[in-house]
Amino acid sequence: MTASSAHRLFAEQALLPTGWSENVAISVDAAGRILAVEAGQSKAPGDEHLSGPIVPAMANLHSHAFQRAMAGLAEVAGTGDDSFWTWREEMYRTVGLVDPDDLEAIAAKLYVEMLKGGFGRVVEFHYLHHQLDGTPYADPAEMSLRILRAAQTTGIGLTHLPVFYAHANFGGAAPSAGQRPFLHDPDRFLALLERLSPACNATGARLGYAIHSLRAATPEEMREILQSSPLTGPIHIHVAEQPREVEDCLAWSGRRPVEWLLDNMPVDERWCAIHATHMTPDETRRLAHSGAVAGLCPATEANLGDGIFPAVDFVAAGGRFGVGTDSHVATSVAEELRLLEYGQRLRDRRRNRLAAPGASVGRSIFDAALAGGAQAAGQAAGQAAGMEEPGIRAGAMADLVVLDGSNPYIAAASGNQILDRWLFALGGDTVRDVMIAGEWKIRNGRHDREEDIDRAFARVLNKLK
Known part of the structure; x- marks a missing residue:
């Protein structure tokens, strides 16, 4: 057909x-x-x-496509304190070997796996922009265009989020050598968005953007991009993924990452807070009330030893969430949702955590992730969370599993x-x-x-x- x-x-x-x-x-x-x-x-x-x-079909709200090729390559034990930060060194090694042809091949394979896993759209949080030494390609949008081509080849829906990344840590710290392929200043980043807008329109992709993290952008840079970009699509950011990130943010600003973000940025329904793992009860309540989506990646968060998102309290406060496969150690709807619920059970030592009494857990988390994913992907009005109940309906695109x-x-x-x-x-x-x-x-x-x-x-x- x-x-x-x-x-x-x-x-x-x-x-x-x-x-x-x-x-x-x-x-x-x-x-x-x-x-x-x-x-x-x-x-x-x-x-x-x-x-x-x-x-x-569900939207996969967080993907770094190139990382699928390194799945399984960072599973050799170190000194006993392995963490996200040691895993990141293997990620930098992979970055140094991937060229545009490689990225397109990896993304196409990944997107087929996502389709087979029940995802119909991917939100690509794309920060691999340049060559190893930081030199842009002849077309500065080359790597983004390869993502668009992979989506066209496979047929998956795409929400493309080029990522602004400028620094190694809070306060504008100078980037490391391994981060050079990721870097922009605000002017070059805004030019990239302008270059990609017609390409996304031509292929049916939705265009938004992401700030990599509070570590990677200064407040002034964030505000310049937010004020200057004409885009109306989604805005995503990594936040509070790691305890060290919380400690560094406190040392820099006196506030925790989610607290700082909500105090200083116009966080609303366009935003997706990726991970948001380490929050106080007050931060959990405030994020839930902001209308933003919590972008949860349970398999990656487990693989990296990140921690467990406070989903029970977040949902009780009216929070919206969706799931993504992030580093792609898993690529299916079932694996992510199962691990989301099981993480809550392991922490609380109780069963059936994310459903109301008498309700199906599977239906409860599927509906929530379906709605939250659509919102985070910037899909059409009527599919966003809070607008209509999830399900197959007239007027929606025929994205079906x-x-x-x-x-x-x-x-x-x-x-x-x-x-x-x-x-x-x-x-x-x-x-x-x-x-x-x-x-x-x-x-x-x-x-x-x-x-x-x-x-x-x-x-x-x-x-x-």
């Missing part, structure tokens, strides 16, 4: 804004938008009968049991088909460009080993 003609899908079970419904017909127009959703229907001649229950109805766990389930079994008993392999903007990108667990993408990725891995 392509987006060149209208089409009608028929699913025996589908997750709608009103909840799970049976015998659902979904009409998709030539532009890949859902025209109508009707429950209680009979399959009509010409309908495409889907092979299992369907749910909306079909779960494997031949799997006995799924075949025997109905309603919210489907999500509970997918997220807690099964995993990424449960995704059978994925449609993006009305076109099938994954069929029977395969992408039609998979062999070429795998060959290119294997070349990069052999280069990096």
Whole structure:
């Protein structure tokens, strides 16, 4: 199926804004938008009968695509105090070896894996801009354009966030040699955004931007970018990921990172606070009330030993969250959501932490991450958190995930049991088909460009080993 003609899908079970419904017909127009959703229907001649229950595809709200190629290469123990900061040295080594062709190959492979894991859109937090010595490419947007090409090749939806990065630590500390490929001053960064705007428009990508962290930008630089950029898309920032970051921020400003951010920047629904792991109860409440999304990356946060986000208190305060795969040691919706809930259980030594009494945990966290991810990705009004209940609806793009109805766990389930079994008993392999903007990108667990993408990725891995 392509987006060149209208089409009608028929699913025996589908997750709608009103909840799970049976015998659902979904009409998709030539532009890949859902025209109508009707429950209680009979399959009509010409309908495409889907092979299992369907749910909306989720936005992956935090990705550093190049890091997928180094997954598993930083798992050799050091002196016993290994942390994010020691992992970062392996990341810098990878940065020094990746050229534009490599980045495109890595991103394409990653984006196929994300589609197979149930993600329909990726928010690319992109800070690998230049050559190893910091020299820009002939086109300063070269590396961003390779991300756009990888998204086009695979068909995944893309929200592209070029990252402003200028310093090594709070107070404008000089960057290290390993950070040279990341660096801009405000003028060059604003010029990059201007260069990318027509390219994103031409490919259907959404353009926003990110400030890497409070370590990497001075307050004056942040304000200049916020005031000068004409973009209305999302704004993301790493914040309070590490205890050392909190200590350094206190030494610099007398305030903790989330506290400083909320006191000094216009944080609202456009913003996504990535990680926000280390917060006081007051910071947790204030971030929840700001309308910003907390961008959680449970598998990466566990891999790096970052800590556990205070999700129970944040959700109780009305906070919005979504999930991302960050360094891509995991690439599926199920792994991230499962680990999010399990982290809360391990900390609290209690079960079923992120659902109200009597509610399905799988449905509760899936709905929340679906809405928060859409908001953080800057998707169309009506898909953002707080505007409508999550689910497959008329007017939305046809970004759909079909779960494997031949799997006995799924075949025997109905309603919210489907999500509970997918997220807690099964995993990424449960995704059978994925449609993006009305076109099938994954069929029977395969992408039609998979062999070429795998060959290119294997070349990069052999280069990096």
